[in-house]
Amino acid sequence: MxxxxxxxxxxxxxxxxxxxxxxxxxxxxxxxxxYNRERCALNYGYIRISTKFQNVERQERxxxxxxxxxxxxxxxxxxxxxxxxxxxxxxxxxRFMPGDNIYFDSVSRMARDEDDGxxxxxxxxxxxxNLFFFVEPGINTEVYREACQMQIPRTGTEVDxxxxxxxxxxxxxxxxxxRIAFQQAxxxxxxLRQRTIEGLETARRSGKQLGRPRGRCITEKERxxxxxx
Numbered sequence: 001m002x003x004x005x006x007x008x009x010x011x012x013x014x015x016x017x018x019x020x021x022x023x024x025x026x027x028x029x030x031x032x033x034x035y036n037r038e039r040c041a042l043n044y045g046y047i048r049i050s051t052k053f054q055n056v057e058r059q060e061r062x063x064x065x066x067x068x069x070x071x072x073x074x075x076x077x078x079x080x081x082x083x084x085x086x087x088x089x090x091x092x093x094x095r096f097m098p099g100d101n102i103y104f105d106s107v108s109r110m111a112r113d114e115d116d117g118x119x120x121x122x123x124x125x126x127x128x129x130n131l132f133f134f135v136e137p138g139i140n141t142e143v144y145r146e147a148c149q150m151q152i153p154r155t156g157t158e159v160d161x162x163x164x165x166x167x168x169x170x171x172x173x174x175x176x177x178x179r180i181a182f183q184q185a186x187x188x189x190x191x192l193r194q195r196t197i198e199g200l201e202t203a204r205r206s207g208k209q210l211g212r213p214r215g216r217c218i219t220e221k222e223r224x225x226x227x228x229x
C-alpha cells in the first residue's frame with residue numbers, strides 16, 4: 001500500500017492508501033497521541049451483468065442512491081451469476097472487513113444459486129460485513145441482525161419458556177426470508193432457461209433455420225468481419 005493523502009481532524013489524522021495491484025483505496029485513522037492505526041470502514045458497490053451487451057447504468061444509479069459516498073468503491077463484473085467463482089468477486093471477498101458495507105441492486109447480482117447465496121450471506125454477516133439490497137431491503141443484514149438480537153423481557157415465570165421459543169422463531173423466520181429471496185433469484189434463472197428452450201423448440205417446429213445452414217462455409221469476408229467485432 002502507498003499513502004497518497006493525509007487529512008487532520010482534532011486528535012486524529014487520516015490517510016488514504018492505494019493498493020498498487022488493484023488501485024483500490026483504503027482509509028486509515030490514527031490517534032496522534034497513541035499512534036494506533038485504525039482501518040476505516042469502506043463502502044463497496046457490486047455490479048454484475050452476464051454479457052457485455054447489458055447496461056450497468058441502472059445498477060450503479062440505484063447503488064449510489066443508497067450510498068452517495070464519493071469514495072464508494074464500484075466493482076463491475078461481466079460474469080454469470082450461476083457460480084460464485086467470479087474473478088473480481090473472489091478477489092475482493094477476502095478483503096471485506098468488519099464494518100464494511102456492500103451495496104447491490106438486487107439479490108440476483110450477488111448470487112443466482114440459492115445455497116451459495118445463503119452461505120455467503122451468512123458468512124459475511126458473521127464477519128460483521130453489512131449488506132444492502134436496493135430491490136429487497138427487507139433482507140439487509142441490519143434487518144436480519146435486529147431479528148436475531150431481539151430480546152423479549154422475561155417475567156420470571158413459566159411464560160419465559162414461550163418467550164424464548166418466540167425469539168428462536170424470529171431468528172428462523174429471518175433466515176427463511178433470506179433464503180426465499182435467493183430462491184426467487186434462482187427461480188428467475190431457471191425460468192429464463194426454460195423460456196429459451198421452449199422458444200428454440202417453437203422455432204424448430206415452425207420450420208425456422210436455427211444457426212448457420214448445414215453445409216454452408218463461412219466466407220473470407222465474414223471471417224474478417226468476425227475478427228473485427
